[in-house]
Amino acid sequence: MDNFSIIKDSLPSLLSGLAVTIKLTVISLFFASILGLVFGLFNISKNKVLKSIAVVYVDLIRGTPLIVQAFFIYFGLPGALDIKISAMFAGSLALSLNAGAYMAEIFRAGIQSLDKGQMEAARSLGLPYSKAMRKVILPQAIRRMTPAIINQFIISLKDTSILSVIGIQELTQSGEIVIASTYKSFQIWGAVAVMYLIIITLLSIISKRIERSMNI
Incomplete structure (x- = not known):
């Protein structure tokens, strides 16, 4: 069987894994x-x-590897609390908590990058702090944060590959399963790499276009 046929036959399984990868990332x-x-x-x-x-x-989340967090949630919590957690739930939770810590820093930096006079002006007009933050500060901050948020999306998408260690059949795990039955590591890993590259390149292009449209 030639290389093209191997990749063609493996494509449904790889695309299914890619769908799980994207779903995990979005959630x-x-x-x-x-x-x-x-x-x-x-x-x-x-x-x-x-x-x-x-x-x-x-500090806790950024100071520990995602793989340790995934193991702790998937293996540690069920053992300590005597509960059952699905791999998909554990993976989504681990990735959410991990990305959340980095997003917290993005939001903090975005808000603090604005002139303090913005909040002072809003408060002087009689707006309460919460409304001033919601109506005045956050819209401006999010505009500045958009490239960093898209970059975090790209990082999270790549980080999903780590979750294959707890049995989630995302793109990397799908590639491993196909290789186990075909013994064609070079061809399958090449196809997996190309699929990641296409998605990440598209996201990078979108990020640059958003930056240009916003004049960031």
């Missing part, structure tokens, strides 16, 4: 954005308790 980035916003706001808060919680979360 995790959705929840990571929420976590990032919450802990980013905690980090700039004048409340020392909230600020301390944000610092601990960010």
